[in-house]
Each structure stands twice: as structure tokens, then as C-alpha cells.
Amino acid sequence: MDNLSDTLKKLKITAVDRTEDSLEGCLDCLLQALAQNNMETSEKIQGSGILQLFASLLIPQSACTAKVANIIAEVAKNEFMRIPCVDAGLISPLVQLLNSKDQEVLLQTGRALGNICYDSHSLQAQLINMGVIPTLVKLLGIHCQNAALTEMCLVAFGNLAELESSKEQFASTNIAEELVKLFKKQIEHDKREMIFEVLAPLAENDAIKLQLVEAGLVECLLEIVQQKVDSDKEDDIAELKTASDLMVLLLLGDESMQKLFEGGKGNVFQRVLSWIPSNNHQLQLAGALAIANFARNDGNCIHMVDNGIVEKLMDLLGRHVEEGNVTVQHAALSALRNLAIPVVNKAKMLSAGVTEAVLKFLKSEMPPVQFKLLGTLRMLIDAQEAAEQLGKNVKLVERLVEWCEAKDHAGVMGESNRLLSALIRHSKSKDVIKTIVQSGGIKHLVTMATSEHVIMQNEALVALALIAALELGTAEKDLESAKLVQILHKLLADERSAPEIKYNSMVLICALMGSESLHKEVQDLAFLDVISKLRSHENKSVAQQASLTEQRLTVES
Numbered sequence: 001m002d003n004l005s006d007t008l009k010k011l012k013i014t015a016v017d018r019t020e021d022s023l024e025g026c027l028d029c030l031l032q033a034l035a036q037n038n039m040e041t042s043e044k045i046q047g048s049g050i051l052q053l054f055a056s057l058l059i060p061q062s063a064c065t066a067k068v069a070n071i072i073a074e075v076a077k078n079e080f081m082r083i084p085c086v087d088a089g090l091i092s093p094l095v096q097l098l099n100s101k102d103q104e105v106l107l108q109t110g111r112a113l114g115n116i117c118y119d120s121h122s123l124q125a126q127l128i129n130m131g132v133i134p135t136l137v138k139l140l141g142i143h144c145q146n147a148a149l150t151e152m153c154l155v156a157f158g159n160l161a162e163l164e165s166s167k168e169q170f171a172s173t174n175i176a177e178e179l180v181k182l183f184k185k186q187i188e189h190d191k192r193e194m195i196f197e198v199l200a201p202l203a204e205n206d207a208i209k210l211q212l213v214e215a216g217l218v219e220c221l222l223e224i225v226q227q228k229v230d231s232d233k234e235d236d237i238a239e240l241k242t243a244s245d246l247m248v249l250l251l252l253g254d255e256s257m258q259k260l261f262e263g264g265k266g267n268v269f270q271r272v273l274s275w276i277p278s279n280n281h282q283l284q285l286a287g288a289l290a291i292a293n294f295a296r297n298d299g300n301c302i303h304m305v306d307n308g309i310v311e312k313l314m315d316l317l318g319r320h321v322e323e324g325n326v327t328v329q330h331a332a333l334s335a336l337r338n339l340a341i342p343v344v345n346k347a348k349m350l351s352a353g354v355t356e357a358v359l360k361f362l363k364s365e366m367p368p369v370q371f372k373l374l375g376t377l378r379m380l381i382d383a384q385e386a387a388e389q390l391g392k393n394v395k396l397v398e399r400l401v402e403w404c405e406a407k408d409h410a411g412v413m414g415e416s417n418r419l420l421s422a423l424i425r426h427s428k429s430k431d432v433i434k435t436i437v438q439s440g441g442i443k444h445l446v447t448m449a450t451s452e453h454v455i456m457q458n459e460a461l462v463a464l465a466l467i468a469a470l471e472l473g474t475a476e477k478d479l480e481s482a483k484l485v486q487i488l489h490k491l492l493a494d495e496r497s498a499p500e501i502k503y504n505s506m507v508l509i510c511a512l513m514g515s516e517s518l519h520k521e522v523q524d525l526a527f528l529d530v531i532s533k534l535r536s537h538e539n540k541s542v543a544q545q546a547s548l549t550e551q552r553l554t555v556e557s
Helices: 002-017 020-036 038-048 051-057 065-075 079-087 091-097 103-116 121-129 132-142 147-160 164-171 175-185 189-202 206-214 217-228 234-250 254-264 267-275 281-294 298-306 309-318 326-339 343-351 354-359 367-380 384-391 394-403 410-427 430-438 442-448 454-481 484-493 499-512 516-524 527-534 540-556
Strands: none
Touching: 002 020, 002 038, 020 038, 020 065, 038 065, 038 079, 051 065, 065 079, 065 091, 065 103, 079 103, 091 103, 091 121, 103 132, 103 147, 121 132, 121 147, 121 164, 132 147, 132 164, 132 175, 147 189, 164 206, 175 189, 175 206, 175 217, 189 206, 189 234, 206 217, 206 234, 206 254, 217 234, 217 267, 234 254, 234 281, 254 267, 254 281, 254 298, 267 281, 281 298, 281 309, 281 326, 298 309, 298 326, 298 343, 309 326, 309 354, 326 343, 326 354, 326 367, 343 354, 343 367, 354 367, 354 384, 367 394, 367 410, 384 410, 384 430, 394 410, 394 430, 410 430, 410 442, 410 454, 430 442, 430 454, 442 454, 454 484, 454 499, 454 516, 484 499, 484 516, 484 527, 499 516, 499 527, 499 540, 527 540
């Protein structure tokens, strides 16, 4: 290592004199030392102050530039050398060198920048601001025959694409076209995997999704699926998963999804449909998720239901009832839930037997499945008959009441409450209310009236008003023990309560007057004071309801 000290001293002198031959000799010695013991050599380089001189050696016309960049790339493999490289002002001259025509200079420069900025979002963001993305995309197009340079660009893209700030810059280049062109040429699994690692983060951006679709990525993905579907090789299974996952990701963009749907006649849509009856779980999953993504507007949903998609999804669910694949269950239920949103689809889906198919999963202990099951049922029961049928299903109502207490799973808890309320609101049935009272559901509806979400508060208050109007005697004790009257007093007194909450709370107060014990609670709490203030409320409906409620309370007292 004494030789190294001599080399470093000599390098300092030659760096100033710029005698190319001796400079090249010194650089070769350094590269050799780094190859033998990178860490120790890097420490010596740092201690010698030579890094500061490197910035002046990174010039396009010098024959030594590639070697200097190579040394920087090697020392920057060590974490402790990265900040010193930044402090020595190496980033700016390295970025300039990305405009070089020399392939070796480009390769070593890319390596150096990659290693200096490795794992540092702030340095990567600095590179983005310096405009490296369009430069690298251009390089990929020009040097696509050079495997090492191509790989360097892909590694750089993979790192930079993780940053949100990069997506806009990528979207303004022809990266989609270049990556798809490159992808089509690759036969080796590892190379394709490398491109996939760049495509996945880029495809999170909607503009790039559309560019990838237009560049023909989907056709490549479908081809991979076709080639790998029957293989049991680990690499092929992994590639099938990556390709089908990426396909689903492309469908998350509204424009890219609509372009691929092509009015339900598109080749891509038809191919995805064929995945659902497949025996491959990954394809079943991707197929169901793709349908859920296609089902993001009413037109698509109506077309798909009219063309038999519901039966395909129900068959798929049927294959996963006992010991089923949870992700497939979740995806198929997601698709059914989305398809049930347009009003015209509800009756068709009910008569196709969707509720029966969905209810088979009531025993599931998986919160994601429970959540989608509840959402699907809630979307389907706008019709009075369906709400009544489900609301009298004791097993369902008992399970809902149980899930209303799923404190660890806010989504399941919220959906259970909303479905309980919906069963009452849409059925307006005494039998449904009795079933819910007997199963212990009343206290949950009262709690729901205090939710932080106005829509849920409202749904609860409307359901409670129907209970009070139709079955007050049956529910009286539960309403009392759930402290409904105190909660209504609080909602009316709270200035932050939305107008519709105040309105429905007063409607409910009037409905409770038919119960002696609840009437007494209303009197004891001096509701008149709160309500008389609401007569001058800025919302006309609230002010009118306050006058009516005040009259009712005055007469009743």
C-alpha cells in the first residue's frame, strides 16, 4: 500500500500538469488497488484529498475520462465515500458527461452516478432536476445494441422511477416506446425481469399507462401469459404473475382501461375473460381484478352484465367456497360489487342468484373478503323485495351484528353498520326490524349515528326513524339502553352537526314521542331550549322542522 501513497502523490502532480501518459498510468494503478482492496484504497483516496481534483479531470475530450469515472464508480460502492464525492463537486461534471458519444465514458459515468446516489432520494431528486431522465431515455434509444449500457439505463430508470417527481419527466419522453421495443427483443428471463422492474413503478402513472398501451405492451404481456400458463418452472410462474399483475395495473387508468375495453369487443377484453374459467389461480385472480377495473363506469358494467359476466364470476366463486383462495374470492367479490352499481344491473344480478352465491362466504374469517361481501350485498338491496328477503335472514343479521364489533377492522365494521341500516331503509319492513332487534343490532345503529362520516350518521338516523315509526314497542328498551335520546340532544346542540343531521334528529325525536319512557327522557333533557334556537337556522328545512318539533314537544308536555 506504500505504492498507493506514491501513486496518489504522483496523481496530484500529473492531474495539475495534465500529462496524459503518466496520468493514465496513475489511474491504472488506482483501479488495480481498488480491485484488490476497495475499502482500504477508498479510505486512502479520501484521506489524500484527490477527489477534489477528479472534478477537473472529468472532461469530454480527455482519453482518461472513462478511467476517472470508473474510479469514482468503484469508490462510491462504499457508503462512507458517497457524501465526500458529492462534496467534491463530482455530480455536475458527471451529468455533463452523459452527453458524450463515447460508450465507455457513458457506461462508467452512469455507474458512478448510480453508486453515488444509491439509496438517496434527495440525490436522485437532484439528478431528476438536472434533467438526466430525457438524456438517459435518449441514450437507451441510441445504444440499445450495447448490453452493458442498456442495463445501466434500466438500473437508473428503476431507481429514479421510485420517485414521484420522476413520473412527469418520464411521461414527457418516449420511454414507453423504447421499453416496449426493448422488451420485444428479450428472450432471457433475467433481462425481461429487469425491464418489468422499471415498467411496474412507471405504470403507476396514468399518462404512462396510456403510452404503454399505445406502444403495444399489452400484446407482449398476453403473449407471455399464453406461453407460460401451463409451465411449472419457477421462473415461468413468476413471469406469468408479473405479466398478469402488470396487465391489471394498466387497467387502473381510466383512459387506458377504456381503450382496451373497446366497447366490450376488444381482443384484450376477450382474452382477459378467458382467464376467469382457467385452472390457474394467478390467472383467475388477474381476470377477476381486470373485470373489477373494467367495471368502473356504468356503460361497461351494463354491457358486461348483459353479456354473461355475472355467471362466469359466480362459477369462479363457486370453485373457491371450501378452502378457497382468499385473493380470488376478494377479487371476484370486488368485480361483482362494481357491476352492481348501475341501477339497471341490480335486478338482473339478483335474479341471476348473486346474493345466494355471495352469502356462501358469510362464514369467512378474512376481513378483506368480509368487506367486499358486505359491499356487494349493500349495492344489491336497493329493491324492497331483496332488502326484505335478506333482512329476515337471521344468519346474515347475526353475522352483521357480530361484525359491527370488529374494532380491528374499521372497513368491515363500517360496512356492517351501513348494511344493517340499508336493510331497514330499503325494506321498510316490520319483520326485518324485529329480526334486527332480536339479534341485538339496535345499539350499533345508535352508535352509527355518532359516526365521523355524515353519510353514515344520516343513514343511521333514517333507519332509526323507521324503527320508531314501525316497531317502537319492540325496540324501546334497546333504544333506551343505547342512550339514543342523550345522543340526539348532543347532535342538536353541536354547532358542527350538518343541517341534514339536525333535521333527521328532530324527525326522530318526534317519532320517539309514542314511547312513554323515551318521551320522559326527552322532557328531562330540556330539548325545547336547543330546538327553539334552531328555528332561526340558516337552512330552511331545519328551521321549519324546528318549528314543527317545538309545537309537538309543547303539545306533548
